[in-house]
Amino acid sequence: MKKINIILAVLLIIAVSFVYNNVQELNALKDTQTQLTQETVSMKNELDETKQNCDAKETELAKITEENSDKLEELEVWQKRTAELQALQND
Amino acid sequence: MAETDSRTSGIAERLIALFLCAGLTACGAYLVKASGEKAETLNSIHSLEEEKEQLSKEIDETLALVKETESKITEINSLDETIKAQRDEYYAACKALEDAVNEGTTDHKIAYLTFDDGPYVKTTGKYLDVLKEKDVLATFFQMGRTAEGHDELYHRVYEEGHTIANHTYSHTIRNGIYRNMDSFVNDVIKNREFIEEKLGYTTNILRFPGGSGTAVSRLGRGVKQKVNELGYGWVDWNSATGDGLELLSPAQYRDNVLKKTGNTKILVVLMHDYSANTLSALPEIIDGLRAQGYVLLPLFYDSCMINK
Numbered sequence: 001m002k003k004i005n006i007i008l009a010v011l012l013i014i015a016v017s018f019v020y021n022n023v024q025e026l027n028a029l030k031d032t033q034t035q036l037t038q039e040t041v042s043m044k045n046e047l048d049e050t051k052q053n054c055d056a057k058e059t060e061l062a063k064i065t066e067e068n069s070d071k072l073e074e075l076e077v078w079q080k081r082t083a084e085l086q087a088l089q090n091d
Numbered sequence: 092m093a094e095t096d097s098r099t100s101g102i103a104e105r106l107i108a109l110f111l112c113a114g115l116t117a118c119g120a121y122l123v124k125a126s127g128e129k130a131e132t133l134n135s136i137h138s139l140e141e142e143k144e145q146l147s148k149e150i151d152e153t154l155a156l157v158k159e160t161e162s163k164i165t166e167i168n169s170l171d172e173t174i175k176a177q178r179d180e181y182y183a184a185c186k187a188l189e190d191a192v193n194e195g196t197t198d199h200k201i202a203y204l205t206f207d208d209g210p211y212v213k214t215t216g217k218y219l220d221v222l223k224e225k226d227v228l229a230t231f232f233q234m235g236r237t238a239e240g241h242d243e244l245y246h247r248v249y250e251e252g253h254t255i256a257n258h259t260y261s262h263t264i265r266n267g268i269y270r271n272m273d274s275f276v277n278d279v280i281k282n283r284e285f286i287e288e289k290l291g292y293t294t295n296i297l298r299f300p301g302g303s304g305t306a307v308s309r310l311g312r313g314v315k316q317k318v319n320e321l322g323y324g325w326v327d328w329n330s331a332t333g334d335g336l337e338l339l340s341p342a343q344y345r346d347n348v349l350k351k352t353g354n355t356k357i358l359v360v361l362m363h364d365y366s367a368n369t370l371s372a373l374p375e376i377i378d379g380l381r382a383q384g385y386v387l388l389p390l391f392y393d394s395c396m397i398n399k
Contacts, residue, residue, distance in 0.1 A: 002104060005104060005107050008115065009111055015118035015119065015122075018122060022125045026129055026132065029132040036136060036139035036143065043150065050153040053157055054157045057161060060160075061160050064164060064168070071167075075177055078177040079177055082177065085181065085185065086187075088188065089188045091198075
């Protein structure tokens with residue numbers, strides 16, 4: 001019986017060490033998971049802010065594009081004139 | 092007694108064995124449970140990493156869009172400079188064509204249509220209409236005196252792409268600007284300031300009222316050098332409708348230009364935008380010049396026709 005107990009005791013020690021390692025590993029994984037969760041939340045907030053900034057810029061762009069439509073048209077006209085003249089020279 | 096001890100020892104050993112077995116079973120149970128939890132956590136980590144990567148990509152894309160939008164906003168905010176640069180590029184193309192004409196590497200010829208003494212409320216707008224319809228850019232030698240109080244018309248000439256050049260503020264040839272050099276210079280400067288104030292634009296092209304011959308006859312040869320010192324290049328003309336006194340018909344004005352082009356490769360045509368008859372003749376003058384191979388351009392400082 002004693003021999004069996006000795007074997008059982010050795011097996012128990014090995015099992016406990018397995019359990020210990022497993023606990024350590026699991027804790028490390030949980031830490032990683034927590035950290036990743038926090039980072040993801042932070043990135044979602046950053047994305048929201050960036051999207052809001054982007055929307056604001058696009059609104060601003062639409063506004064000044066409308067306000068400057070005459071100038072944009074004038075620029076196009078000059079570009080067209082220049083291209084036509086350059087083409088004429090290459091005739 | 093010994094038998095009792097032996098029995099007690101056997102029970103103790105069995106209890107120990109039972110305890111050890113229980114311990115092993117608990118460890119096994121824990122390991123099974125932990126294995127499931129580990130797999131679940133690993134899956135979660137994997138998903139989080141994927142989500143993070145996706146978020147990072149979206150942030151980068153959105154930031155790129157912000158940057159692109161900001162760049163467009165900057166471009167629009169600097170449109171005035173961009174338009175000015177584009178005008179300069181256009182004039183560079185004019186110069187290239189002029190060089191080609193002079194070198195004989197093109198069959199094209201060039202005509203610079205120039206209109207003196209405006210703007211005039213009754214007629215200048217109609218001239219602009221014709222030029223717009225015919226898609227022609229011309230040069231207006233304007234004076235401030237007739238432009239006073241007509242800002243809209245004055246702006247229109249410039250905004251439609253025509254070259255605005257200095258023709259003195261008052262254009263008083265007799266007993267006025269040519270009285271002495273100071274009177275002339277002051278009138279030129281007054282008109283320059285007028286143009287700058289009204290258009291935010293500085294012209295460096297000038298035509299003497301009455302032409303350089305009149306200016307030289309009144310003020311001497313030094314007057315040409317004087318305008319150069321003021322930063323101007325000056326220009327006369329080698330073609331004219333002859334509309335200064337409005338004595339001829341539109342057909343005669345037309346013929347004065349179209350029948351006298353000769354072999355001139357580069358024409359500077361003098362007209363006045365107060366003339367109703369030149370206005371009537373203008374469409375035919377434009378069409379006729381084009382039919383003779385002339386490309387109609389606005390004057391620019393680097394043109395070979397500008398005396399510097």
